[in-house]
Amino acid sequence: MSFPxxxxxxxxxxxxxxxxxxxxxxxxxxxxxxxxxxxxxAVDRGAHLWRVGDTVDSIYVIRGGASKTYVVSEAGxxxxxxxxxxxxxxxxxxxxxxxxxxxxxxxxxTWVCRLPIAAVRAxxxxxxxxxxxxxxxxxxxxxxxxxxLHRERCTADQRVAAFLVRQIENENPPETGTVDLELPMxxxxxARYLDLANETVSRVFTRxxxxxxxxxxxxxxxxxxxxxxxxxx
Amino acid sequence: MSFPxxxxxxxxxxxxxxxxxxxxxxxxxxxxxxxxxxxxxAVDRGAHLWRVGDTVDSIYVIRGGASKTYVVSEAGxxxxxxxxxxxxxxxxxxxxxxxxxxxxxxxxxTWVCRLPIAAVRAxxxxxxxxxxxxxxxxxxxxxxxxxxLHRERCTADQRVAAFLVRQIENENPPETGTVDLELPMxxxxxARYLDLANETVSRVFTRxxxxxxxxxxxxxxxxxxxxxxxxxx
DNA sequence: CGCGGATTTGACATAGTTCAATTCGAGTGG
DNA sequence: CCACTCGAATTGAACTATGTCAAATCCGCG
Numbered sequence: 001m002s003f004p005x006x007x008x009x010x011x012x013x014x015x016x017x018x019x020x021x022x023x024x025x026x027x028x029x030x031x032x033x034x035x036x037x038x039x040x041x042a043v044d045r046g047a048h049l050w051r052v053g054d055t056v057d058s059i060y061v062i063r064g065g066a067s068k069t070y071v072v073s074e075a076g077x078x079x080x081x082x083x084x085x086x087x088x089x090x091x092x093x094x095x096x097x098x099x100x101x102x103x104x105x106x107x108x109x110t111w112v113c114r115l116p117i118a119a120v121r122a123x124x125x126x127x128x129x130x131x132x133x134x135x136x137x138x139x140x141x142x143x144x145x146x147x148x149l150h151r152e153r154c155t156a157d158q159r160v161a162a163f164l165v166r167q168i169e170n171e172n173p174p175e176t177g178t179v180d181l182e183l184p185m186x187x188x189x190x191a192r193y194l195d196l197a198n199e200t201v202s203r204v205f206t207r208x209x210x211x212x213x214x215x216x217x218x219x220x221x222x223x224x225x226x227x228x229x230x231x232x233x
Numbered sequence: 234m235s236f237p238x239x240x241x242x243x244x245x246x247x248x249x250x251x252x253x254x255x256x257x258x259x260x261x262x263x264x265x266x267x268x269x270x271x272x273x274x275a276v277d278r279g280a281h282l283w284r285v286g287d288t289v290d291s292i293y294v295i296r297g298g299a300s301k302t303y304v305v306s307e308a309g310x311x312x313x314x315x316x317x318x319x320x321x322x323x324x325x326x327x328x329x330x331x332x333x334x335x336x337x338x339x340x341x342x343t344w345v346c347r348l349p350i351a352a353v354r355a356x357x358x359x360x361x362x363x364x365x366x367x368x369x370x371x372x373x374x375x376x377x378x379x380x381x382l383h384r385e386r387c388t389a390d391q392r393v394a395a396f397l398v399r400q401i402e403n404e405n406p407p408e409t410g411t412v413d414l415e416l417p418m419x420x421x422x423x424a425r426y427l428d429l430a431n432e433t434v435s436r437v438f439t440r441x442x443x444x445x446x447x448x449x450x451x452x453x454x455x456x457x458x459x460x461x462x463x464x465x466x
Numbered sequence: 467c468g469c470g471g472a473t474t475t476g477a478c479a480t481a482g483t484t485c486a487a488t489t490c491g492a493g494t495g496g
Numbered sequence: 497c498c499a500c501t502c503g504a505a506t507t508g509a510a511c512t513a514t515g516t517c518a519a520a521t522c523c524g525c526g
Contacts, residue, residue, distance in 0.1 A: 073386070081379065096372030142374075145382070149312070152382070152428060153312060195385060197516075199515080200514060203514095205473095218472085419503095430482070430484075439507085
């Protein structure tokens with residue numbers, strides 16, 4: 001795993017970051033008198049942020065691009081456990097243990113802020129507020145896994161619909177009208193996330209298009225009827 | 234939810250507990266000069282330990298009996314997310330948030346030790362060791378959920394086999410020979426946990442018996458061939 | 467323009483569900 | 497001690513959603 005130093009960073013990448021009041025990294029760097037050691041870097045498409053079994057040395061905030069976390073089963077299948085998009089925190093569950101339980105790989109060129117785990121742990125000792133913020137983010141990770149477990153018990157249509165609805169919510173788009181979604185993952189990756197065959201995902205997409213719920217061409221997709229999509233879940 | 238006071242408890246149920254050197258509750262009560270407020274009580278079969286949305290006020294250590302955690306889907310189906318047996322910690326993920334994300338109900342009369350969440354949080358601030366122990370237990374909860382996600386991608390035979398193997402491991406039985414397992418949950422509950430129809434679970438059980446892997450009569454079940462079971466996973 | 471991977475479509479196979487009918491077995495009461 | 501009962505478990509038969517395999521098509525890119 002390599003993080004090429006980016007050219008002429010400020011002492012902390014957080015000081016002039018537009019999201020510094022909402023970001024975990026900035027909260028970490030807010031230690032009076034010392035830097036949390038947050039660094040920013042870019043990860044090439046296909047490169048790993050970490051692998052299963054790696055010693056945990058950082059957690060990551062995604063600034064741009066997209067990545068996926070996954071495990072490989074004994075049977076050799078890639079089981080995707082999540083996609084991380086801009087502003088997501090990646091690898092938070094690593095806080096609960098010393099080694100990573102998933103692999104993480106950039107699915108497009110990705111900018112990340114790296115938060116050294118030692119600094120995170122230290123700050124957690126100093127500040128109950130920081131600690132509780134972190135626990136609450138961990139809670140969202142539990143919610144996400146529970147949600148995935150629930151989705152596994154739904155039909156293919158429901159899985160895809162729920163996925164699209166979630167993507168739409170992430171974009172916080174206008175209340176009404178069509179939404180333009182960028183789906184950075186391949187159909188196959190989406191299928192591996194939803195636990196479906198990629199052919200099935202493809203068929204669901206065409207079905208939704210025949211119902212005038214959406215229009216899609218490759219990575220780009222227009223949501224025409226959000227309420228119909230919501231009703232399908 | 235009611236916890237009938239048990240008769241003439243010591244100040245802390247931990248002081249004379251046989252598991253006091255391994256138990257989270259005892260670690261909590263080990264605060265010098267003050268009690269962590271651990272209390273022991275019994276929960277009737279069918280009674281709830283907590284429900285979805287309840288304010289988190291405690292986490293629980295199961296001393297005996299068995300319980301299940303579950304959610305009810307919009308469609309009204311009970312989706313079981315875990316079984317808690319003796320010595321398990323129940324509701325630990327509640328540490329990450331203020332309300333419970335599952336229901337928990339005793340599937341047989343169950344003895345629990347109740348650890349007030351405020352005391353847990355306080356001790357977490359005082360002791361980095363206690364905090365890290367807790368985080369590591371949270372990590373096992375993540376592992377468990379990841380394991381469930383993986384099981385969802387297996388055949389019915391593999392799901393049941395993996396479940397049995399795990400139950401056997403919990404009993405830490407002799408290295409070889411047959412193992413006597415007590416399965417405190419109904420076939421239907423097991424099916425709701427494994428995301429199978431109860432008919433399917435039943436059929437897998439008979440299949441395994443025809444293969445001389447096990448013999449079962451209701452709640453009691455004898456594992457005859459552990460290696461065959463392991464090979465099926 | 468043409469290549470190669472990604473996507474879509476079709477035809478068929480199948481694991482698991484559903485529904486319906488027995489059978490089992492732990493309590494209960496006579 | 498035995499007959500009853502009622503929920504749980506098992507078995508059978510038919511159905512279906514999704515997977516699998518194979519054959520087009522599409523599309524971005526050099």
